[in-house]
Amino acid sequence: MLRDDEHALRTPESRFSDLPGFPYEPKYLQYGNLRMAYIDEHKGKGSEKTETFLCLHGQPTWSYLYRRMIPVFLNYTTSASEPSRRVVAPDLFGFGRSDKPARDETYTYNFHRDALLNLIRTLDLTNVTLVVQDWGGLLGLTLPVAEPSRFKRLIVMNTSIATGQPATKGFNDWRDFNNRSPDMKIGALIGRGTKHLTDAEKAAYDAPYPNKDYKGGVRRFPNMVMTDANMEGVDVSKQSLEMYKTSDQFNANDVFMAVGMKDPVLGPPVMRNMSKMWKNGCYWMEVAEGGHFVQEWGEDVAKKAIEAFEKQAVPEGIMRVDPKSAKL
Numbered sequence: 001m002l003r004d005d006e007h008a009l010r011t012p013e014s015r016f017s018d019l020p021g022f023p024y025e026p027k028y029l030q031y032g033n034l035r036m037a038y039i040d041e042h043k044g045k046g047s048e049k050t051e052t053f054l055c056l057h058g059q060p061t062w063s064y065l066y067r068r069m070i071p072v073f074l075n076y077t078t079s080a081s082e083p084s085r086r087v088v089a090p091d092l093f094g095f096g097r098s099d100k101p102a103r104d105e106t107y108t109y110n111f112h113r114d115a116l117l118n119l120i121r122t123l124d125l126t127n128v129t130l131v132v133q134d135w136g137g138l139l140g141l142t143l144p145v146a147e148p149s150r151f152k153r154l155i156v157m158n159t160s161i162a163t164g165q166p167a168t169k170g171f172n173d174w175r176d177f178n179n180r181s182p183d184m185k186i187g188a189l190i191g192r193g194t195k196h197l198t199d200a201e202k203a204a205y206d207a208p209y210p211n212k213d214y215k216g217g218v219r220r221f222p223n224m225v226m227t228d229a230n231m232e233g234v235d236v237s238k239q240s241l242e243m244y245k246t247s248d249q250f251n252a253n254d255v256f257m258a259v260g261m262k263d264p265v266l267g268p269p270v271m272r273n274m275s276k277m278w279k280n281g282c283y284w285m286e287v288a289e290g291g292h293f294v295q296e297w298g299e300d301v302a303k304k305a306i307e308a309f310e311k312q313a314v315p316e317g318i319m320r321v322d323p324k325s326a327k328l
Helices: 070-075 109-122 135-140 169-179 186-192 199-206 216-224 234-246 268-275 294-311
Strands: 027-031 034-043 051-056 085-090 128-132 151-157 255-260 282-287 319-321
Touching: 027 109, 034 070, 034 109, 051 070, 051 135, 070 085, 070 294, 085 109, 109 135, 128 135, 151 294, 169 216, 186 199, 255 268, 255 294, 268 282, 282 294
Parallel strands: 051 085, 051 128, 128 151, 151 255, 255 282
Antiparallel strands: 027 034, 034 085, 282 319
């Protein structure tokens, strides 16, 4: 929430007209004096058995990143009966249609985590499959430790749990670039590693930001990654890591990892290490052409994850990770 002496910017809705592949109407949730945008799509008859896919984006994207996965989450099934599904995809503050505090220092780890917990509790999300990538994971993977009964499964794409460990060279290079680029050209950046994007799709990633004043969240996030033990978010990240390593909250059929193999920052080495942290193991999918923004190859990821979850078996082309094994 904002202090009384602060203000936030709100991107004009006209900036979001004609978004390719993203026909969803936004909904809004008030969080103190800020407005959070999210999409909330339903399929089938809602009941206590409805599967909810909570899709969390990272930096510098917004919920538009999930446009290739949302239809699959809503509609795809290996069952003969129609699924009852719900997809919720918020825009973090500073991104997408959500309000953008004007003061860069407002963006802190707890500010964002508390806002996500408010969304989950206010919408009373249950039977949740948590879908995360990038900062969606750094924040999102700490949510089950606060609300364990709400979460059932995980889909984890290129991300990490940061507990104060030193940064890799790839991340330091990215953070340096970010800090040199206060008016980062976001569509061009994403298109650099995602060659199949059209110009209209790149423009959709630029839509939330009429000018650099709106990019406080974009600027802040790389500097919030916990690369020092004293940084905000380390303690809850350590608690979460311990839960994943020791708890039966998730079994081997509940965790699906999908790895963009061409990601230079949070790619195969980081994700292989992460795959060992689940006490009971996980599924492992390699997206050979995928870069950091794995959701841009997301149709197949979403389908394979649903096949694994519904059949409780390893789909073709997918591997199983045994945390006790030295290798994948």
